[in-house]
Amino acid sequence: MAKPDATTPRERYRAQVRTEIKEHAWEQIATAGASALSLNAIAKRMGVSGPALYRYFAGRDELITELIRDGYRSLADTLRTAAADGADLSGLAHALRGWALEDPHRYFLLYGTPVPGYHAPDDTTAISSEIMATLLDACAALTTEVQGTPAAPFAAHLEAHRAWAGDHPAPPAALHLAMSFWTRMHGVLSLELAGHFTGMRFEPARLFAAELDDLLRQRSA
Known part of the structure; x- marks a missing residue:
């Protein structure tokens, strides 16, 4: 019998958004390199505000660290x-x-x-x-x-x-x-x-x- 998922819907949503942010980050890196990585640019691609994205990653360096x-x-x-x-x-x-x-x-x-x-x-x-x-x-x-x-x-x-x-x-x-x-x-x-x-x-x-x-x-x- 499979174990029930211990995560909450809120935690699953957060993980999903973080994954989407990282996918956009890789696209940005492929286009302009890691030094040009911008959370604000990713927020624009996702159709949300910059401050909204900072709830998932505190800044560029945290995002780069996660990718590394x-x-x-x-x-x-x-x-x-x-x-x-x-x-x-x-x-x-x-x-x-x-x-x-x-x-x-x-x-x-x-x-x-x-x-x-x-x-x-x-x-x-x-x-x-x-x-x-x-x-x-x-x-x-x-x-x-x-x-x-x-x-x-x-x-x-x-x-x-x-x-x-x-x-x-x-x-x-x-x-x-x-x-x-x-x-x-x-x-x-x-x-x-x-x-x-x-x-x-x-x-x-x-x-x-x-x-x-x-x-x-x-x-x-």
């Missing part, structure tokens, strides 16, 4: 689901690319140029840490370290500066692999989604796959 939370949560869930289905690091890379291509504006809100004057709250960092934890699990599964063997210089540096990895126990080699994966895969994705490969007459998917294969080959050498 949604974006990070979506990616975290995508990668966690892929990992649960047996995806290794290569599989996670392709899951990342599929997620990015699905909505480039969402991707750039998270990983593009920061919005001027906006500072994300700590809880968005906590969600993004879930993404890195999934990647670190996959990287740790691919790396082995012989007891007593000194870590490579940059891996040793990461071991001493591992706050970005949270509480994950990944060894230095896994930290290095995760950081290399993150920078190389996002580098290709950012250029592809920004259109920098347009007219170069090659398939970006092949470049992404080649960079991934090269990275994994170096790790296994």
Whole structure:
């Protein structure tokens, strides 16, 4: 027997309006970028007054924060689901690319140029840490370290500066692999989604796959 809905009609209506506001926000971001996001412009599109909209979001920054939370949560869930289905690091890379291509504006809100004057709250960092934890699990599964063997210089540096990895126990080699994966895969994705490969007459998917294969080959050498 299904559980009765614990929310009230008023709460459901509020959630519905917030969802509609976010949909208009994404449309605005797609047209003019996140820095031009305006609650008053969204209110006009919805046919309500600006003050009415401020009952649902206190201001532009709160709305941006909600969009960022949604974006990070979506990616975290995508990668966690892929990992649960047996995806290794290569599989996670392709899951990342599929997620990015699905909505480039969402991707750039998270990983593009920061919005001027906006500072994300700590809880968005906590969600993004879930993404890195999934990647670190996959990287740790691919790396082995012989007891007593000194870590490579940059891996040793990461071991001493591992706050970005949270509480994950990944060894230095896994930290290095995760950081290399993150920078190389996002580098290709950012250029592809920004259109920098347009007219170069090659398939970006092949470049992404080649960079991934090269990275994994170096790790296994």
